[in-house]
Amino acid sequence: MIAIKTIGLVGGGVIGAGWAARFLLNGFDVTVFDPDPDIARKLNEVTANARRAQAKLMSGLALPEGTLRVAASIDAAVRDADFVIESLPEIEALKIKVLAEIDAAARPSAVIATSTSGLLPTRLQSGMAHPERLVVGHPFNPVYLLPLVEICGGEKTSQATKDIAAALYERIGMRPLHVRKEIDGFIADRLLEALWREALWLVNDGIATTEEIDDAVRYGAGLRWSFMGTFLIYRLAGGEAGMRHFLAQFGPALKLPWTKLDAPELTQELIDTVSNQSDQQAGGVSIRDLERKRDDCLVSVLGALRAQDFAAGAVVKAHEARIMSLLGPAETEAEADDSAPLCLWRGRVLSEWIDYNGHMTESRYLQCCAEASDALLRRIGVDAAYLASGRSFFTVETHLMHLGQAKLDEALRVDTQVLGGDAKRLHVFHRLSRDGTVIATAEQMLLHVDTEAERAVAADGAVLAAVEHLIRAHAALPRPDSAGRAVGAKR
Structure with missing residues (x-):
C-alpha cells in the first residue's frame, strides 16, 4: 500500500x-487548485475555524500541521500528490x-477520489484512462468535524483503491461507510433528500416555516439521530418486544397519507418564500459566525x-489516541535542554473561557495546567498502550494560585x-504565563x-526511568517560592 504524504485538491x-483543513491539521501537505481569485483567503478562514474547533474537541493535542499551497492549474495541484480529491x-x-484531466496529470500510483454527493462513479470514470483508481469519498459538512465518509466504487474501481481510500480516511479520524x-x-443523501422533500412540501403548503421545521428536528429526533440513528431508536420504541412489536404497532401508519415524497415544483414563489424565511431565521448573523456556532455545538x-x-x-476517542501516539513522548520546546522547565502546553483564551467580567474564568487556569500535566505524562511514556495496560497517574492534590488575568x-x-x-x-509545579507574565501557578x-x-x-x-531523569535534570533549578505554600499565607 502506498505511503500517502501529499494531498492534491481540485x-x-x-x-x-x-478537506484541506482536515488534512492540514492531520499533518499532510495540501495543494489546492480553484479558479476563485479569493481562494487563499477562504481556505485560511476555513482552516482557522477548523483549528479552533479541533482545539476544543481535543484540547492540548495537535499534530504538526502540514503546509498549504495554492496552485495555478489542475496539473500543478495533482502531479506530485499521492492522493487527489x-x-x-x-x-x-x-x-x-x-x-x-486529473487522471492524465496525476502520478500512476495516485488514488483519485471524488466528493460527489450522489453521482454514479461508473459514469464519472468513463473518460479516464485509468478508471480503476477512481473512488467516491463523500463527506459531510463540516468535513473537518463530521467523521462520516461514504465510499463507493464504480464498475471498474479496484478493491485496492477502495482499501487505500478507507485506510487514509480512518487515519484522519473518519468513519468510512x-x-x-x-x-x-x-x-x-437519499435519507436527507426524503426529509428535504417533505420539508419543502410543508413550506409550500403553508403548514410550517423553515424555522419551525428546523425546530422539529433539532429539539426532537435530531438529538436521538446523533448517536443511535433510526432503526435502533425505533427498536427501543417497541419496548421489550423490540423491532417486531414496533413494526406491528406502527407499521399500519405507513399506509396513512403522512408524507409527500415527490418534491413540490420549485416555483419562483416557493424559492422566494424559503429564501426569505431563511434570511429571517438567520437574523443577519454572518456565515462565518454561523459556522463557528455550528462547530461549537458539534464539538459539544x-x-x-x-x-x-x-x-x-x-x-473521536480512537483518533485522539492515535494523535497521542503520534505526538510521542518528546513534544517539548525544552527538548534540547531538560535542565530547564518544560514548555509542554500552548493555547489561546477561547470565547467560552470568558466570564461576566470579560476575563478567563477561574476553572480554566486549572484546565491549562492540567493539560500540561497530561502532556508531561505523555512525555514520560504514559501513552495509550500504557493506559491500556491498567497503569496511570492520578492527581491527588492541587494548589492553584491566581496571580493575573487573561482576556479573549x-x-x-x-x-x-x-x-x-x-x-x-x-x-x-506549573507556571501559566501570558506574554511572559506569570498569571497562575x-x-x-x-x-x-x-x-x-x-x-x-x-x-x-x-516510565520510572523518565521520571528519575527529569527529577535529576530539574534538581538544580531554584525551588519556587510558593511551593508548599499554605492557603492564605502572605504572598
Missing part, C-alpha cells in the same frame, strides 16, 4: 476547503471532463459522545518543573496507580 469550495459542483459532464451497491445518492455533542465511547464519539484570544503557555518524586509519586502531586485495583503501585521500566 475545487476549494465548502467541501474542498473542509475532486470537489467540484454536482455537474456530471464537468466532473467527467475534470476527472479525465462502504456503499455495497452503486446507487444514485448513495445512502445518507461529539465531546459528550466521546465520554460515552459511543457512536461518533468512539471515532490572548496567547498562553505553561512551563513545568518537576520538584521531586519516586516510583509512586510525581511532584510538579499550580502545584500538583500525582500518584502512580493500578487503575483496576484503584490503588497506588510502583512505576517501573521506561
